[in-house]
Amino acid sequence: MRRIETDVVVIGGGATGAGVVRDVAMRGYRAVLVDRADLGQGTTGRYHGLLHSGGRYVVSDARSATECAEENVIVTNIHADAVERTGGLFILPPEDPQDFGDKWWQGAKDTKVPAEEISIAEALKREPRINPHITRAFAVEDGAVDGWQMVWGAANSAKLYGAEILTYHRVAKIIREEDQVRAVMCTDEKTGEDVQIDCTFVINAAGAWAGEIAAMADCHDVTVVPGRGIMIAMNHRLVNSVVNRCIYPADGDILVPVHTVSIIGTTDVKADDPDKLTIPRDEVQQMMDAGEVLVPGFRKARAVHAWAGARPLVKDGRVSAEDTRHMSRGMSVLDHADRDGLKGLLTISGGKLTTYRLMAEHVVDQMCEQLGDERPCRTAEEAVPKSEEGKNYVVTHRLEEREEDRLADQIICECELMSRQSYVDLLEAQPQATLDDLRRQLRLGMGPCQGGFCTTRAAGLALEHENIDIERATGLLRLFLKNRWIGLWPILYGDQVRQTALDNWIFQGTLDVEHLPTPDEELTV
């Protein structure tokens, strides 16, 4: 058994947890973050990529709207390399309630969300493919943010302040001594080793899994309702700025250009288990219909991948437990000292990716108060590593980089223009990583061919560079393909069927991937 000593353990490697560990470390505490899987593998990585301007909430949730508007500016700045300043539009289709336009405009003013009404002609000039029959258009400061890049940025910043980031460490138990938290017991999922982390404080940022974690400290009945939403990535950017449907928040009301794709989202259905999220056919069709309202011809465009995420919505007695959309999207902090008589444990839940930093600030403020320390938050002022220059992400950057180095370096993932060097460098830094772990940081296999051409290259390079054995290389290959498939089969129509057929011929027909030498047990991590 390994033993680590620290001040604060943060449980959960999503946006909230990464934000919390950064904040804790920046305030001078020793900190360790643990997650049962990779960073950003839960809800943080399973959303539509929107950095809210606040426009979405100007009518339904004024406080969230203002918070979003303020945090948008901060996140754009401190996570420059993860945020593309796409700008956004709220467009009012003719079939939607027309009086919402005025309500929205008034709401934007009241909540101080920067907005400007523009002419339909101007909207069409900015986004030629949007519905030409819209009756009103408002320009807002929406952005697109890569959740993984953002989380890694925060985690790397925390590391600079001495924090330790332990991915693939599953929490087994929170050890208490009477009314005080003393340690967190984990299992290293890669090695099977037990790890005890002695600490004086635990912040539970496990999102949709926060109830499970709280229960490990014998704090029961923390109910986080997973609100399942599906998203579909379309093969290219049908729009270059965020396009919102100007209606009361509803399903399928947004199309976000993120990296090379555009993502339509989302639905909101109460789920029983955040680990078992389905992508039902009718919801896929619902998204296609919604897309058609925003961009005519949407159904003819190519979908490349679908996924589902679980919003961690804290149960609120005021709304029905079935109505997840209208539960609080604001953050909530549970103080288990008050609630359960256990000192040294806070649970933070709810909120939005856009306001992740603010959530962290709130919960760490509360921790400081409990510990009797006066240590101010500095996370809003300091940029994370690689964002110091304040240069925001642009979609052209990889094309520009490959233009420079394509004769000197190979390209491993052609769809996403991922170079061999970037892949090998990350392999070296994270030798235990699965191809999916690398994917989330490098976009390996996320383009139209969905790993059809690059997976074998990536597995081969892993074998060559890491001295992993052939069985693990095969396991990595098969695990990656299996995971890609989860997001492929729900959207198999049109062009993606042809791609899948070709990929299938390559893997089954040429490589006979089902009959390769495999480990005794199929690889999972």
Added chain:
Amino acid sequence: MTDKSYAEEQLTRATLDHCVKCTICETACPVSAVTPLFPGPKFVGPQAERFRNGLSVDHSVDYCSSCGACTLACPQGVQIAELNSQARAVMKKNHMPLRDQLVSRTTLMGTFMTPVAPIANMALDMKPVRTIVEKVVGIHRNAPMPTARTQTLAGWLKKRPKPAEPATRGPIVYFHGCAGGYFETETSKKAILVLEHLGYEVLVPKQGCCGLAQQSNGLFEGATKSVLKLCEQLRSAGKDLTIVSTSGSCAGMLKHEAHEIMGVNAEELHDVGARTREMSEFLLDLYEAGELDTNFERNDITIPYHAPCQLKSQGMGMPAIALMELIPGVSVVESGQACCGIAGTYGLKKEKYDIAQAVGAALFKMVKETNPDLAVCDTETCRWQIEASSGVKTVHPIWLIHQAYGLPDPR
């Protein structure tokens, strides 16, 4: 680019969705086969397009010759070459080299050179002059140049006697293209004589440039104006008349390129495009309908034939081969090469001349080995390229038809 054409372009962009990354286009590309400077059609086409958003960061797309071999080879229907042409237009939008503006103004060249033809030709033959031109303008010193004529086609038409026989088949419109009006006037004259021999009343309305050279140099605004003006001119000759052209590539501009590459959606373009026939295509159609006079004089000859890239991309096969082989004794050997390298104005440019020569090398060799005295090709610039690089006289297919009908040389 106007906003409208940008909107139209989204349709070509949408074809990138069909790409399954199979790489067949890369194996068909004659440019990436000879130089690493061009990353290949899949790379700069459907792949790079996903990363573009107004900003041009990949200047290597300019090494695409727009020959269209990729689009033709793509089994999925991606308009690869068209995407590349559009990307190039964005790239060059704010810094168009003077050279590219000059070489694309074909009518202007013709107008200036005709009155001073002997001097112009002499100057273009002089090494020191060409060296200066290369240094100042960027046109390679060895690049093939057209030969100016002392008389334009219009001049000839005005002065020549009326046809002796009255027309029996009604009127037809002849589209000669800039080269056919100023430089390759012999081809135009022979085409007119053949059509008249077949009984047509050949109408040759005053006509300007189709804008192809401007288009392939990324000058979409000028090219759109040119092509629409030309459409009006061709339409002025009469409604619903068939339009026949000996300029293989210019016919392609009318048929599909103006619409697919520049997003021109005007009614006059669709009207003219649908009525336009490339000369061999037109004659072979007549033959298949049993309406072509096949009373050809025997000509025992083996001819190397090269179908220009821009003719192949019209998707009509190679009608010239079947047409010429209607002549007893004619045996045609197809080049099997995607492109001669010139691709309009590509091979003229000093930085691309060597690439163009490498692209055409196998073709030049094949031409010389098949027949050192005569080769056939449907498009002007390709003929100049083949002649200059192989030393073999290269003519339009209509020359053989004209000869086989026993028609007199045009006077």
